[in-house]
Structure formats: C-alpha cells, structure tokens
Amino acid sequence: MRKFGARARDGGWVAARAVSRWAARRERLALRGADRGDVPGWVMVTVMTAALVVAIATLATPALQTLFTSAIEQVTGIAGD
Secondary structure, three states, rough: OOOOOOOOOOHHHHHHHHHHHHHHHHHHHHHHHOOOOHHHHHHHHHHHHHHHHHHHHHHHHHHHHHHHHHHHHHOOOOOOO
C-alpha cells in the first residue's frame, strides 16, 4: 500500500484520494450539523466595518474638502468659493 504523501506514478491518485477523504469528512460533518459557517458573526463584522467607514468618512470629509480646495487654488489660482 502506498503512503499518503508518496508520489504516485498514475498522476492524480494521491489528489483523488485526498479529495475523496475531504468530501467524505464534509458529508459526515453536514450530517452531524457541524456547520463551519458563522453567518451572524460575519454579518456583525460587515455591519461594524460599514459603521467605521461612515464614521471615518464623516470625520475626514471637512479636512479632505479643505485639502482639495487648497490644492485646486494652488494649481489654478482661483478660489472656489
């Protein structure tokens, strides 16, 4: 019998065996209800990230507008007000 890590002369024997074992394990876990997904956790992370983006954008908008206006004034010499 071949070792699992040994090179196979028939090309994909080792890979096919690994995929077969992976599929069997996944099916067993699904039947037990051992789901790897954590949807509520990912939803919370997504919502918190969006809230951080909004908060940072709210705080940074006046400074970015001033920076942009200043840069345009330096390039064109015309005030945008």
